[in-house]
Amino acid sequence: MTLPWLSEEELFIKEVAERFARERLGDSYMERSKQEELEPELLREMGELGLIAPTISEEYGGIGASSVVQGVICEALAYADINVSYIAMTTPLIGGVIEQHGSEDMKADILPRMAAGELIVQLGLTEPRGGSDAANLKLKATKTDDGYILNGEKTSITWGANGHMCLLFARTGPESAAAHGVSAFLVPLDLPGVTCTRFDDVGSRPVGRGSVFFDDVEIPKTALLGKEGEGFTKVMEGFDLSRFLIALQCVATAQASVNETWQYVQDREVFGRPLAKFQGTTFPLAEHDSKLAALRALCYQGLAMRDKGMPHTKEAAMVKWMAPKWGTDIIHECLVQHGHYGWGHEMPHMQRMIDVMGLQIGDGTSHIMKTIVARETIGSIGVAYK
Ligand SMILES: Cc1cc2nc3c(=O)[nH]c(=O)nc-3n(C[C@H](O)[C@H](O)[C@H](O)COP(=O)(O)OP(=O)(O)OC[C@H]3O[C@@H](n4cnc5c(N)ncnc54)[C@H](O)[C@@H]3O)c2cc1C
Incomplete structure (x- = not known):
């Protein structure tokens, strides 16, 4: 997706992330899904490329990149493998809390190792x-x-x-x-x-x-x-960042299934013509593409608001409930559009759907996100989530 406001440097990081996803992750998602850990050498490689937590400042191993850039990285990685992208979601969240509130010794010891992919927190x-x-x-x-x-x-x-x-x-x-x-x-x-x-x-x-x-x-x-x-308030500040990143993980994962389905409806013939000739197959895909584009735009708007120091809690909660829910539904429909081929481990749709579904719960459930949207809109109604 075109992000017209990115600087030259930010576009460079985007290209690095997309190239890494294409060349290093490629089609390995299904195979890696069976593993019980991410390969340590893969994490170190990501660290060397600055793809884990560039938001950490330069003196502690990052480059002081914007939240928008972190979003771009999460999206690029998740398009190939949502599980690999987890490290680029949790590390900036946790690293950000440590950088803001940790002692000088703690920051100097821990943050460079986190950014390098050597230490998982x-x-x-x-x-x-x-x-x-x-x-x-x-x-x-x-x-x-x-x-x-x-x-x-x-x-x-x-x-x-x-x-x-x-x-x-x-x-x-x-x-x-x-x-x-x-x-x-x-x-x-x-x-x-x-x-x-x-x-x-x-x-x-x-x-x-x-x-x-x-x-x-x-x-x-x-x-x-x-x-x-002061512990609780510290982590809550960080969640506003991770919620956008999670949403982009879900958007990218669903987008991969949608793109593959656009291709499939052109290749697969039924009743003597390509599936794409039937609007019953292309209209849902057009809706999926539209929803994902709208979600993505709201994610980047929210991240840009964060970078400018503007309030963004409501936007973070909005995308955090929408993206895992819509992502799950969209991938489900893509699976069905692949007919019986979709219902097998040769194709990644089922695995993607399950992985995205987990994020309806992790980092605060969809219900809690809607409660936050309501609270940010009409004020506290006596429920202390934050
Ligand atoms: C993939 C994944 C990753 C996770 N990673 C972490 C992690 O790294 N660190 C960590 O600390 N936790 C993590 N969690 C835990 C996660 O944050 C919790 O599961 C989540 O906050 C919900 O808590 P619970 O499961 O105990 O459900 P409960 O709090 O028991 O809620 C049960 C159900 O009731 C609903 N509900 C609760 N209160 C309300 C309300 N007021 N109004 C309407 N509905 C309500 C909930 O939405 C949910 O559907 C992870 C979970 C998952 C699935």
Whole structure:
């Protein structure tokens, strides 16, 4: 898609991302979907090309790129493989929180390795008792003379089985303090007392979603980001970025299926003529293309608003519910338009549909997104999501 406002430098990054997706990812999506992790050498290659988190500033291993550029990268990667693009969605989110709130030592140590694709950091917010009411978390960080002791469980964590560190949200204040009693810590996952498990997911298996258990885990004071009690608001600021990136992941994945279906309806003959001669097949595709173009435009508008420091929470929530939902529906229709060929693992539509569907839940469900749109429109109605 043409993005007429990109600078020369930004267009160059777009070309690098598209070339990498074409030449390095190519048709490997279905094969990689069966793997339990992304290849470490692939991540390092992406890091070398600056395709993981260019939004991190230059002194910490990025190039200080705009949010729009991060969107362009996510879109280019997801067109070939939505699971590979996860790293270009979670790293800018988590890296952004660390860059804004971490200590100088933490930033210098961690961020360059994240941007280089050497260190995968998870975001640990959801707990078994529920994810939508995220501020109501229970995992406890008890203060000691030297630091904190962690006890509790995080669940449904992206990179849960494959991560090296966790940006962990833990309760340091009383439960009555809700969000204001939550603090953020950066915790290595090889410490004594940490156990990680892998879920048997229907999709996005290389991402390795899972649970992380903390059993009397000792961490130093330096693991705290910013001040105690500020953890929750920190991550919420970051979610406005990741929601646009997730939407672009879904848009690109659906666009791949739509483009392939445009080709298919021209090649496949029924009743003595190409399928494309029947408007019953081309009208839905025209609708899919229109919806995806509109969504994409709103994503980039929102990212540009973020880059200019304008409020963009409502736009982020809008695209975060629309893109996974419309993407799932669109890929479903593309699958059916391929007839019996679509209903098999030789074609990627089913896998794409499942992978996109997961993002109706991850990073806040569609219901919660609509609640945010409503709140941003008419004000708080007494529900504290943010
Ligand atoms: C692919 C994927 C990746 C994820 N990655 C991470 C991660 O990296 N880190 C992390 O911390 N978590 C992650 N999660 C967890 C995710 O954030 C939670 O699953 C999500 O927030 C919903 O929480 P829940 O599953 O506990 O559902 P619940 O909160 O129990 O909600 C159940 C259902 O009720 C609906 N609902 C809840 N409240 C309302 C309401 N007020 N109005 C209307 N409907 C409502 C929800 O939309 C949902 O459909 C991931 C999940 C998935 C699927």
